[in-house]
Amino acid sequence: MTTETAKPRSNRRSFLKVATLAGAGAIAMPQVSRAQTVTWKFQSTWPTKDIFHEFAGDFAKRVNDMSGGRLKLDVLAAGAVVPAFQMQDAVAAGILDGGHGVCAYWYGKNKAFSLFGTPPSLGWDATSFLGWMNHGGGYELYNELVGQTLKLNLVGFLSGPMPCQPLGWFKKELKTPDDFKGLKYRTVGLAADLMKEMGAAVTILAGGEIVPALERGVIDGAEFNNPSSDSILGFQDVAKVYMLQSYHQAAESFELIFNKTKFDALASEQKAIIKYAAEAASSDMIWKALDRYSKDLDMLRSKGVNVVPTPEVILKAQLVAWDKVLDKLSAENAFFKKVVESQKAWVKRTVAYERVNTPSRELAFTHFFKA
Template sequence: MSNKIVQDESVQVTAEASGTAAEPASASRRKFLGTAGVGAAAAAVGTVAMPNVSRAQTTTLRFQSTWPARDIFHEFATDYANTVNKLSGGRLKLEVLPAGAVVGALQLQDAIIAGALDGGHGVSAYWFGKHGAFSLFGTPPAYGWRANQMLGWIKYGGGKELYNELLRDVLKLDLVGFLYGPMPTQPLGWFRKEIKSADDLKGMKYRTVGLAADLYKEMGVAVTIMGGPDIVPALDRGLLDGAEFNNPSSDRALGFQDVAKNYVVGSYHQSCECFEVIFNRSKFEGLPQELQAILETGAEAASADMAWKAMDRYSKDLKALKDAGVKVTKTPENILQAQLQAWDKVIENRSKDPFFKKVLDSQRAWAQRVVGFDLEFEAPQEMAYNHFFKNS
């Protein structure tokens, strides 16, 4: 399949608004030419108005996710594409492909830069190997903030500008990207045995990504980085002793419950995260400005719907996992404390890089103010929940 932008031209008349099927371009052109003489004569006598005719051009972009087709994350990628396609009124079409259709999950960014794909959907932490700061825009330190508060920093706290600086100035990548889609706190992960203390994690072969890899290395864990589709097979073959991916819906669809029964949730290693959509910059800048705006604002529109859909699906799938015999426990407090101490060391080590520290300082200032406001202003959630539902 050609990887260049595909452009289809057709003639649309106002009758299309009634839902009638569009004619082939050649037939439309013949009809237009055949009636041109009549139209000209009518115009000459000034008695007949021409129908409202507009020329529409559809630009198709090949857009791959970093997720298997069965994962809810691929569904989120498709939801974003559908939002863009709808907002563009047919002028723009994102053709969505699952992970592996063109390249593997961890090769997506390079494929887009090379032009093998026009765009894609993933998380910025996957590009952690190119610069540690990529993970700050996806899996930052556990400052007590939630993912929506992190996205507030992206939008209003300077995060968007710093992200663009990383792409354009620091790494000089031929990319444009948008961050969206708040994710809840991720689980500590799936394990064959019960996890009761930080000592149980030492020496364990464990999968994670981004800055969490640094964090777990500080805790004595043997970290392996791999894409989502590869995790369950690795657990099944004993190549991993434990692993985290993201949420109950994704984990259930990927089949974690078939290879492990201990699901430990509520971890500080990735307490908030968001998605990233990226496009080849040259392709993006070759689009009309209104279509560029739709690709960006479409991410914000899809972000809200994604958050609401996740509330529904994640809670249902966590119950389904419990019903299937999975033991769900909270991360022990001693592990949470060990994670926070490890974060201190990761932050200290990584802050030797000037740009990393620049991003980190911006995040800290935002989190201190915004999370502080929340803690002071919001009513306690757990007290009210327990009052109404504890004995349900």
């Protein structure tokens, strides 16, 4: 073999070696997103110290961490840019890029909105409600309401199943449905219609306004949400009767909203990060809530708060009131009726399964913790 014929082979081997190494290097290199870096103003409807604002921050941290800084949510408390009840309008207008709140706050635009925030107590809980949202047609109805009926420039995700909310704080214990007649009471969403049906004079107030109103006697009783939020707001300083268990808000979750124009302009992986961060934060929220709410309820008891269950006679009266509210609003609003019928179909099937499948928690708890 001559030198001339040997050289091309050597060159070919060298070329193949370099090409192989280059290919290996290309495979080993991380796939870096080319999406544009954006920072969004994300305001909650909660005071800074409220655990709900902490939940908003927990969601934002997941977005920020998963996006590697290419999409950053800058979390602001209620009032930082607009008051709590103006957050939705500000997001739709692009004054804010996103926000954390509850659908019940927007029920003044259409009472069906509250069906996605404080739905009727059909025998389900908030986890079952979120199941309906994701697998029972809830999101299709939510998007119809937001995008077609109200034509709001918004994209929304529901996240964070709330435990059943207490009946509320009172100066004296309520024992019968008649105690609601003329009672000046704070709540929001469809719970306002429910309590009006029971005879209460309902006032709708943002979280930070409730305790001062209760202290001054502007209202006689109020609910907000849970032992952690309630204690931060200072309810225990102005009332000592804390009544747990109620059918007024037994299946609520949070709502995460974004300006639709800006959301649609995101890269596909950024949209996916927001969606899956909402789902991840949803699980973490209920885990954290069970831990913190139980501890803070014990703390309230230690400070002299009288924690009592709502009497069954009041619970039954609430269910009768729900019948009347749902019949009335369904007759007035065809879309409202369509949502309620969808929710009832989901509950009838899924809760029926849970009832035959799941043994009594009460029986097991009593066995191990008799006290």
